[in-house]
Amino acid sequence: MNWMLEVVVVPVSDVERAKAFYAERLGFNVDLDHSGGDEFRVVQLTPPGSACSIAIGMGIVDTPPGSVQGLHLVV
Numbered sequence: 001m002n003w004m005l006e007v008v009v010v011p012v013s014d015v016e017r018a019k020a021f022y023a024e025r026l027g028f029n030v031d032l033d034h035s036g037g038d039e040f041r042v043v044q045l046t047p048p049g050s051a052c053s054i055a056i057g058m059g060i061v062d063t064p065p066g067s068v069q070g071l072h073l074v075v
Helices: 016-025
Strands: 007-011 029-035 041-046 053-058
Touching: 016 029, 016 041, 016 053
Parallel strands: 007 053
Antiparallel strands: 029 041, 041 053
């Protein structure tokens, strides 16, 4: 069986700032930007040529922004 990592979820406190960093500075493609009210927003971004995306946002997981530590993104 081939297992592949497709998405890594990273909760953030400032979705616009994080989106701008990944899209404008690092050149990631914005695959999805969906808001479900004031408490939920998810933005999925993928590095060019990669099969794995990151999902940033608020209200997408129970962990607080800044709680993901030691994550290395190698593309």
